[in-house]
């Protein structure tokens with residue numbers, strides 16, 4: 087194996103992962119080619135050779151130095167064939183794809199349909215990659231959201247107000263559940279679980295009678311809009327609410343120590359796996375061990391332990 091390619095999505099910790107890949111590859115005398123703008127760049131042939139020094143000083147920065155883009159063209163056979171041509175033109179013996187469900191699905195396609203040697207590295211704030219305890223970026227996203235929430239709580243407590251805070255996660259309630267638990271929130275609404283707005287309002291009204299006026303309700307974007315939930319609460323309880331949508335701040339920022347460590351372990355293992363002739367596999371953290379699983383498994387819907395977390399949140403509130 088002489089040359090490998092790397093393409094990424096964006097979230098905190100991806101730069102640390104690029105660094106780990108480039109430097110591990112270099113330690114084996116393997117050259118790394120960075121592919122810019124994700125699958126779009128693979129189609130367009132936007133590549134550059136990365137040496138050890140090219141990845142200096144990026145371990146603590148968010149986003150991706152490789153830039154990224156969504157690629158509708160990669161969904162077409164024409165786009166896929168152009169991507170293959172770039173792999174050929176750059177003499178790539180293998181490819182490491184760092185990203186979430188969409189990126190890994192495309193990686194599986196390259197491996198299974200075209201025989202490209204591909205290893206996937208799970209990196210997404212949504213933490214929705216099946217069979218993977220933690221994806222790079224998820225820990226930072228939870229910490230960024232938690233930091234914002236702690237600030238919101240200052241006002242919620244001082245003014246004795248109800249706040250409805252919307253977090254990201256696409257169809258996965260991971261960020262919402264972790265933030266609700268670690269932020270001491272009263273309620274959490276996630277895609278994996280039905281909720282009853284009347285029940286929530288009853289709890290608020292009963293709490294109010296007991297003198298509890300400040301509430302923070304976390305809403306995962308994949309289930310409802312925070313603005314709609316807040317409007318309903320005001321309509322039913324006649325209490326004032328405020329809405330905060332945290333949005334893309336959750337995807338950026340300095341990666342936590344946990345994410346940098348995970349990125350280093352994942353990036354290092356990805357190169358080792360390619361070198362050992364593995365393909366169509368995804369790296370995973372399971373019970374703190376770095377293992378691998380077929381990409382086909384990784385892109386299946388993930389089941390997160392919603393009930394355990396939900397019960398804990400409600401018990402502790």
Ligand code: F6P
Nearest residue numbers: 186210211212254255256307337
């Ligand atoms: O998958 C990561 C994510 O940030 C989701 O949490 C969110 O739903 C989506 O991407 C937002 O996508 P975009 O940046 O294209 O608006």
